[in-house]
Amino acid sequence: MTEKIAFLSSGDEARIRLDLFLVENFPEYEFTRSQVGALIKNGHVLVDGKACLKPSYKVVSGQVVKLNVPVEKKYAPVPLKGEIKEVFENGSILVLDKQPGLSVHPAPSIDEPTLVNYLLEKYPQLRNSESDERPGIVHRLDKDTSGLMVVALDSNIREFLQNAFQDRLVNKKYLALIKGCPDKTEGEINLSLNRDHRNKTRMAVVKNGRSARTKYKIIYAGVDKKWSLVLVQILTGRTHQIRVHMSSLRHPVLGDNLYGGKIDSFWGYKKKLLQKLVKRQLLHSIELGFNLPHTDKYHLFFQAPPKDFQRVFFYLERHLQKVIITGSMGSGKSLVMFLLRELKYPVFMADECVNDLYQPGNDGWRMIKGRFGDRFIDGEDLPVNKLRLGAAVSRDRDILKELNHLIHPLVKHRLESFWLEHEDKRVAFAEIPLAAESGMDMDADVVAGIYCPDELRYSRLAEKRKLSRDQFVYLDENQMKQAEKLRNCQLIIDNSSDEVDLKKNVYSLTRVLRYLRSKIGRRADCRFKDLMQTNISSDL
Incomplete structure (x- = not known):
């Protein structure tokens, strides 16, 4: 045993717990509270000559505390088989x-x-x-x-x-x-x-x-x-x-x-x-x-x-692969998104977003009402009249520009929320018709454009939306030309045939994207190795 003595002078705190007193007065032992508690409970601490077994005992001014520290036996380690690198x-x-x-x-x-x-x-x-x-x-x-x-x-x-x-x-x-x-x-x-x-x-x-x-x-x-x-x-x-x-x-x-x-x-x-x-x-x-x-x-x-x-x-380097799907009107964007949704991928569709913004009381509805009054709204509990708005846009380019100026920031805000909502996924898709024109492609990792011949696009829109050729030409001319739009894309989805072929092409797209993600992983590995080679030996 090693005997140590300490006492609480009148200048110290009037009362202090015994375990805290020992920790503070015998720092050379680097005791933990649990070690001190064990010493006290095992009778190694005397207060005024008597064993005190309670760590919470309050030491008062003038009391003498004696600590008997057991001498630890030296431990002789034994040889054991184990891996040494x-x-x-x-x-x-x-x-x-x-x-x-x-x-x-x-x-x-x-x-x-x-x-x-x-x-x-x-x-x-x-x-x-x-x-x-x-x-x-x-x-x-x-x-x-x-x-x-x-x-x-x-x-x-x-x-x-x-x-x-x-x-x-x-x-x-x-x-x-x-x-x-x-x-x-x-x-x-x-x-x-x-x-x-x-x-x-x-x-x-x-x-x-x-x-x-x-x-x-x-x-x-x-x-x-x-x-x-x-x-x-x-x-x-x-x-x-x-x-x-x-x-x-x-x-x-x-x-x-x-x-x-x-x-x-x-x-x-x-x-x-x-x-x-x-x-x-x-x-x-x-x-x-x-x-x-x-x-x-x-x-x-x-x-x-x-x-x-x-x-x-x-x-930590891994992040959501953000994929924008874009294309001219009638190219088949909605169908591509439907096929991706069937494959269980997170999907954002601009048309669905705009439709929701046009509902009574929503941001888009209030923006249009504030700018155009009741011209495109038939009642406080009714959505924006898209047919009337579409007709006005097809006749007046200034209304089209102003509408884009009002609605695009709202769509962009919702798109950002969509990316954040799905940041734990490996990949997510957003259909944005005017991606390049609105600048919404800037935050994307990949932009995939859909190609469809002009005549086939017209025939589909004429059947689906009852557009005349003049209306088609007018609306198409107010967007970026298809060839220019596709030049801004990294990947192209061919939709010049039927839905069966398109489904195959969409599946091929997902495989290409998976390959690109694996390349990102390999780049991260190379980046890590490069960091090791170029930074470690430098002076700090």
């Missing part, structure tokens, strides 16, 4: 890629194999190490942090490496996926750290703590600014340093539940899948550089992040 080994040192979920060394709270257990099995010379509990270990990574570590396979080399870390001669860089996007693309965080007095499992920024310096640089930011990929260099080596410093900027590491990186409603529709993908803090030791012992030659080691890290990057 070697990066470099020369008999004296080992550089390895630590997998996430693996603790570095044994501890009383750890009841599972550790890296040390695996090292003892593969490198028997470590069993004779003077450090029985942490043979070969000169630095550590948190259990759920992946990446590069160096281990000393020789006791003389161990001292060399320990001195290198202590003298800050080791280059340590990390890669992190963080929540949000910092205001500055790069910067340095210089905030001292110490144990959080409210929770001893955490570190915290404190005024008189141990100095800690962290540099960071954003190497990629998500389009929606909800996440960033950052390169981090630590100039000191404090516990949880990167995690606490990034959290202090309000940009915690994704998956770091201890410091605010929990996957929650902030992620919207992506929350559900992210909770399955993110099982740890997404922090990876990507670069480690130091002078090799004996040769004094500087060697820089690099290790790309593991697949779980990369999967989250790819998922």
Whole structure:
């Protein structure tokens, strides 16, 4: 037993809980509240010479508190078979890629194999190490942090490496996926750290703590600014340093539940899948550089992040494929959309949207009434008279222009709402007849135009809408010519035959779009690799 004594002076608070008193007065033990509670309940704490078994007991001014700390038995780890991902080994040192979920060394709270257990099995010379509990270990990574570590396979080399870390001669860089996007693309965080007095499992920024310096640089930011990929260099080596410093900027590491990186409603529709993908803090030791012992030659080691890290990057990069379907009047847009709806795809149809806007009291109805009075509205409880409005438009181009000016912004607003409603899908389709003319194609990933010969378009409209040839020509001339409209499209759907052929062409369209999405995925993979090659070795 180690005996420690403390007392509450008259200048302190008049009453304080016994467990809190012990945590605050014996910081050298770095007790957690649960550890202190166990010591009290097991009779290791005396108040004025008597055992006190209640953690909630209130210590008062003048009382003497004696703590008998049990001396922990040293734990000699045993060799166990396990995977060690070697990066470099020369008999004296080992550089390895630590997998996430693996603790570095044994501890009383750890009841599972550790890296040390695996090292003892593969490198028997470590069993004779003077450090029985942490043979070969000169630095550590948190259990759920992946990446590069160096281990000393020789006791003389161990001292060399320990001195290198202590003298800050080791280059340590990390890669992190963080929540949000910092205001500055790069910067340095210089905030001292110490144990959080409210929770001893955490570190915290404190005024008189141990100095800690962290540099960071954003190497990629998500389009929606909800996440960033950052390169981090630590100039000191404090516990949880990167995690606490990034959290202090309000940009915690994704998956770091201890410091605010929990996957929650902030992620919207992506929350559900992210909770399955993110099982740890997404922090990876990507670069480690130091002078090799004996040769004094500087060697820089690099290790790309593991697949779980990369999967989250790819998922965050993924977005809804927005497809605009456009074409001249009579080209078959409504039929194409009907076929896509049959295939269970989300569909937005401008005609349906406009029809709803024209209903009594809706925005389009009020716009038309405000501009034209009762000219196209027969009653307060009746919709816009589309036949009368259509006839007026066919005679007066100024009315057509003014109508487009009133209605297009309303359609665009509803289209934006449609994209947002279906952002959790892989693809969604919107039929916009005047996509290029209205600028509504600017937000689309793909614009697909429908081709139909002019004569066939006329015959269909004459049958369906009873248009005369003069009316057809007039309305067609007030739109972009079909050839020009199709030149603005990336894909063309041929509708010059019957519905059977059109159905085949629509199915072919969906397959082409699926291929384009796979290309986007491959581009994301290439982008990630390019980010690794072009940014990691640069100075921060």
